[in-house]
Amino acid sequence: MYREQLMKKKKNKIAGLYPMCKLKMLGMYVILIILANIVQIKELPLLLIPLSLCIPLIFVLSGQPKDYLSFIKMVSYFVCFVFIVQALLIKGNDPVLIWQWKFLHIYRGGLDKGLTLAFNILNFAGIFYWLFKTSGYQEISAAMEQSGLNHKAAYIFLSTFKMIDVMRMNVYTIMDAQRARGVETEGNVFVRAKAFIPIMIPLVVNAMLEVGERALTLESKAFSVKCEKTIMIPATHNGYEKIALTISALIVLCAIGGYVLWLTR
Amino acid sequence: MADKIIELKNVTYTYPLASRPALKDISLSLEEGKLYGIIGGNGSGKTTLCITICGFATKFEKGSLDGSVLIKGKDVEDYEEGEVSRMMGYVLQNPFSQISGVRETVLEEIAYGLENLGVAPEKMEERVINIAKKTDIEELLLKNPYELSGGQQQRVALASVLVLEPEILIIDEPTSQLDPEGTESIFKIIRTLKEEGKTVLLVEHKIDLLAEYADEIIVLENGCHIKSGPTHEVLIQRELEEHGIQLPQISVIFDELKKRGKDYGAIPVTCEEALKLLKNA
Structure with a gap:
């Protein structure tokens, strides 16, 4: 009876996905981040910005928007600090001035570094935060x-x-x-x-x-006993894993297709 | 006579980097199904004796061991990895350290050992609930083990070892964080274990309770085995007080009365024995 209580399935279909499926989805998201870093618009990784907006969308779809707010609260100061420092201090090898006000200058090289670092932090940290907020450590380990x-x-x-x-x-x-x-x-x-x-x-x-x-x-607690181990509260599938993986794979394939088109434009 | 389940032959153990041994030339022979109380002052080697019997002293502490520790006639060093933990349960002095740190509820914490033994999940739950009832922690099963009080953690620590149903139990100060009521209930559990035929080695400072429950007492001082024998026989020896051992108050009172000319024919070590003597007087 206690096991049943602890094994209660999550109501939300995305939050309730099998942790390994979420890990695979995370892997696919990482591919998207890499592609967004490679594709340069006006010599800047601008695709990272809309990609970072997918994180709140994933949290909302998982039924945990409050967790995204707490995530943003945690990282926003750090991300802003990183962006400002990088943007204002780095000139780059071939300095192209983009903005100037009194003694403050922003060069393309600095903006590139700032955007890359700030939005990579947002994307990477965000997707990992989503994984750990929707699946407990114990569930992932199981x-x-x-x-x-x-x-x-x-x-x-x-x-x-x-x-x-x-x-x-x-x-x-x-x-x-x-x-x-x-x-x-x-x-x-x-x-x-x-x-x-x-x-x-x-x-x-x-x-x-x-x-x-x-x-x-x-x-x-018999940790080193050589035998097949069991798990009292195993991680369970909720049946939507295939659909989730198919959709994620389609998104990644479309992104790769877009990247190939961009390369051959 | 019961079978010998644990034998120590001239055991001397020295911790790494230590200048003197923590256990010196200890020879003991422990019989199956008995409850042994281990007493001694701080630093007398009680915990070291426990971990040496379990085989942990050489495996984890990496100290040097002379002599041999035999469990069921076989040297503890010769057992395969994990084999000893199947038959011997060890409850640590610090209940906080006894928590595995990887389980979120008391239920899972107690079941962790069973998971390591490959017990089926359904059976696991049954066994955990049974042991939780026995140790009076059923209402804590869905709580986080780290959020419990010291006394509750101590019960969980005991339960998580008892659930493995070991033949031999080594329990190091299981009541150090418990109130008198909690202490009494732990001792009741220990008595049940004895009734089930388990061999129990109990390190405990509460001598009055040991006098009531233990079959035999082992006294240590500075790593040396200075005395052992049936509880009553050991606990009436006033010279133990010179070694810093506190004797049961009741035996001290009766001994003092004897010295003052009021002899009841024997020196009791428990209140029950004292009452019998007083009734017969």
């Missing part, structure tokens, strides 16, 4: 294991991602403990910077100490 990945490799994959959450929880515990000892952890940038070392050292030391105990834990 699907990979079901597809023949060694269980030790699956453990490494999963524990690496899970470690982030665990360390985040540990940070809060350590912060509470250090606050109790009188360490200021809240306030301006300087106060926070001062608290960095008393928080980071115990965090890293604890993590290192736990490695040994984790090995004992795994051994006591």
Whole structure:
């Protein structure tokens, strides 16, 4: 009865796709990003811009538009910073001035670099974020294991991602403990910077100490027993995988066709 | 006489880079189906003894081991990879470390060992629910193991080892984070295990509970095995106090009364024994 609850299928057909199918779709999206980088319009990778608009569309189709908003909130400052720095500082080998205002100049080379970096970050990070928001780490790992990945490799994959959450929880515990000892952890940038070392050292030391105990834990849970492993909550297909893959493949084929036409124009 | 299930012959173990051994020339013979309490002060070698018996001391800690550890007559080093963990369960002192870190619910966490043994998912669920009932954590099954309190994590840690149904259980301070009620319930589980014929090695500081539940006591000090024998026989020896071992309060009281001329004929180690003596007096 608990298994049934945990294996409950997602209502949305795209979000509920089998993780390996989503991985293949992600691979196809990467092909589109590569093509958009190669195809230059006015010597700029302008196709990356409309391509990055596909990310919110994918989130909306997956029924998780709020996740896209949180993604954009996370990356927008960084992306803008990268774009501005690249655009304003790089001249390129053959400088062609595009825009000027007082001491600020934007050359084609800089704009090219800025656009390439900023929109590649948006596209790559966006599609990976979509994968991890629509499929849990455990679900992806289960699907990979079901597809023949060694269980030790699956453990490494999963524990690496899970470690982030665990360390985040540990940070809060350590912060509470250090606050109790009188360490200021809240306030301006300087106060926070001062608290960095008393928080980071115990965090890293604890993590290192736990490695040994984790090995004992795994051994006591029969991790190294040589037999065919099973999964209590396996990743499941929702039946729309073929359709999703066919549509994705058609889009990629059209893009490749467009690229060939562009090459032979 | 019961069969010997674990034998230690002149075991000396030294951790890498350590200047002195953590275990010194330990020889022990443990019988099947008995509950052994391991006591000693901090740094006396209790945990090292546990991991040496499991074979983890050489496999993971990479220290040097002299002498031999025999499990069912076979050297622990000679067992194939993973074979020991099929018959021996080890519950760590720190319940936080006992969490695999790769499962999102207590249900899956407990089932992780069964997944590694290749048990069918339907059977897994049945076994997990049974063990959750036994360890009183059924209401936690759908919670994240990291969001539990220390005591709850300790129960989950115990459950995740018990579910594998090992013949031998090594439990390192299972009640360190539990309140008296929780402690009592863990000991009840341990008693059930003993009744099921499992061999249990229990490291525990709560001596009054060990006096009640353990068949035999092993006393360690500075890595040396200083005493062992039937619980009652060991726990009435006042000289153990010189080694930093706290004896059951009831035995200390009766011993003091004896010294003051009030002899009840024997020194009890449990309240039950004391009541019997008082009734008969």
